[in-house]
Amino acid sequence: MKDDAQVWGERDVSSSKGMNDENFPVGSFLISAEQRPAVHAYYRFARVADDMVDNGQLSPAQKIARLTALRDVLHGQRKPPAGRADAWSGVILRTVLQERGLPLELGSDLITAFIMDAEKTRYEHWSELLHYCRYSANPVGRFLLMLHGEGEETFGPSDALCTALQIVNHMQDVSSDLKQLNRCYVPLPWLAAENVRLKDLILARSKPGVRRVFDHMLAHVDALNEEAARLPGLVKDRRMRLEAAVIVALCRRLTERLHQQDPIAERVALTRLDGLRALGWAMRYIR
Structure with missing residues (x-):
């Protein structure tokens, strides 16, 4: 396993884009207040992964390495580095999915798609x-x-x-x-x-x-x-x-x-x- 410095790089490449910037409602007022935090955690994880693969400063290999690491964090197979919100989005979503008895694949399938974007x-x-x-x-x-x-x-x-x-x-x-x-x-x-x-x-x-x-x-x-x-x-x-x-x-x-x-x-x-x-x-x- 590559060390954190090699995989995550020196900085978080996540954008400032938020849910209000999307084409369609994300966690809108129609979603109950009880469920909204889970929706926000899922969105944040997806946004982080999307920003990784769309970043023009990363090579395809670097994108794939980060995305793979984020998937490993989601599955509890890798510890995220301290102070990195991008990596910790995987921990937060893992907690949300486990608390609600939902499969981790709901998150890791997104990573599969973003790796496709890096390769294809x-x-x-x-x-x-x-x-x-x-x-x-x-x-x-x-x-x-x-x-x-x-x-x-x-x-x-x-x-x-x-x-x-x-x-x-x-x-x-x-x-x-x-x-x-x-x-x-x-x-x-x-x-x-x-x-x-x-x-x-x-x-x-x-x-x-x-x-x-x-x-x-x-x-x-x-x-x-x-x-x-x-x-x-x-x-x-x-x-x-x-x-x-x-x-x-x-x-x-x-x-x-x-x-x-x-x-x-x-x-x-x-x-x-x-x-x-x-x-x-x-x-x-x-x-």
Whole structure:
């Protein structure tokens, strides 16, 4: 095992980005005050790992070493260095999961996805992207559901929702991911079929071929959103049911915006009004 200085480096690379900076609600007021600290601990762990893999000053090998160490801390196989909030996020989440009888894999699966990001910058097939989402996104929904005591019948629609959220986020960031991280989640054969090159994804606006690729992706997201729409009706906890309904509505709205707007020409994002409308739509599940 490498020593702490080799693995963790001289400083914590975590950003100042917080839950309010995310596209979708994280630990919102709809989550009970009792459960919110657990959600915050999970978010903080995920944020730390995400910052590690997106840091441009670390080599892929350094990213993988830190991520592996963070996973070892989560599993109690490594002690975190003193004074390092990034490493201690693994201890905090481990405590949260153990106290609630939840599997540690809900956290370590995220690390698997971030290690993929350090190793892989291109995707050849849609199935590869779905495999990535299985680790990068789906554990988040399952964590929230298991935290609230929901059953396995909710997992399929939740996985569909989380995968849809991940893909629309990739589409929002398609240009910046390529420019800043040299990372592209759009299946390369789909681009090739439309005679689109990677550099076309960082132009001022989408070419017709790029738009057709995006529409192809969104057709798959539409199908995921249809499956995700079943989720609120399956959730027993009232507050979690409302949270799920809001996120389902927001994901559908962002998908609609991506159908209509060009994510290369502009940042396609949700508005405050979208949020209020989603909350209003979710109230049908208040029973």
